[in-house]
Amino acid sequence: MLTKRIIPCLDVRNGRVVKGTNFEGLQDVSDPVALASCYSEEGADELVFYDITASAEGRRLFTDCLRAVAEQIFIPLTVGGGINSLEDFDRVLKCGADKVSVNSGAIRTPALIEEAAKKYGSQCVVLSVDVKRVDGEFRVFSHGGRINTGMDAVRWIQEGVERGAGEIVLNSIDTDGVKQGFDLEMLRAFDLNVPIVASGGAGCMEDFLTLFREVPGADAGLAASIFHFGEVKIRDLKEMLAENGIPVRRV
């Protein structure tokens, strides 16, 4: 049986991980290789690196860091942030990324999804969508969740899958940062034949158990701060999930 995946997400600026971290015995908490290695040892099933750099120099530092991670950590790596063209896909895939996540770039140019899927395969193309309730409807937001595109989220995701996206990351703006659990209602609204990664709202270990119990269609849970600050250890999380009958990979 396919296991449920636990995915930490790391924000990277100028090749360094931002946001404080609390790893015992880790000297440099902003070193992407050291952090990635810690997560991998603890049993992370995949890592997401999100490039929040705007400058060309920062982009180069990002790919340097990605390459350094990919040379040492042998689990799937997903890269997101600033992916607007096939050249951007090419740039990060050459440095060891396995999957590339598109968000605003795909909203601007939906054809990017099928071009990338055709060139690199659907398994490589992740459509990340920031969704927020507006007047009771699920709407797509762009630019890091700042701009309401007015697009219907269910329709946009369906279109993304038809265009060739092989995986969907569904980030609920409504629950993001609130730490009261994943947005179960929103996640249930999407019934897809491609994997769905739930994002936004994880505050404790039980939130992952609730996610996998209540939303059978959720294949993975993604979180950032609870892992970075050491509030939840991936090893403990997986042990707890396994004890409760959720299939997870143990290391």
Place this chain on the structure above:
Amino acid sequence: MTAIVDYGVGNLFSLISSLRYLKQDAVLTSEEEVINAADRVILPGVGAFGDAAEKLRESGLDAVIRKQAFAGKPLLGICLGMQLLFEKSCEFGEHQGLGLLKGSIIPMQGTIPKGLKIPQMGWNALQIRRPHPLLQHIREGDCVYFVHSFYASDCEESILAVCEYGTAVPAAVAGENVMGCQFHPEKSGKVGLSILKAFCEVTI
């Protein structure tokens, strides 16, 4: 020295990195002499069977690989590379494979229960069917990383391990010196590395 066959299919960064990490001498090549001189050969691959088989044929690498396999050199196919070891595939029409293992490649669509997502993407547990040097360092239930929509069938005699995905999906296969993994050992953490290490230690 391990030759990784370069025929323009897929992203080989992780495979090269993982062999380097294991301190194995590996080279990415499409040259016959290099493949002939290597101690072992890895056939990687991602994408469509027909395209990949065509590329191997056009470049003449199919004959090179077959010759080395028949001569007894250890050969490991990974993902699509494993599928290419079999006789044929019905992915978008019927295509001939290398025919080094008996069996054919069939789609998950229509052959696994509805409701299961296609591709199978993620970590699944290995159920070992028979011991083999390739699996010498791993244990029953160890998880490895899969990404695929097609799988091998009618290949009972070559199955080393399966994973459960609506059906028993052949995960690791082997003939005498010809081995294959449906999963990505270069993406399967320590378990995957130990499988690559075992392959590099195989003596036939």
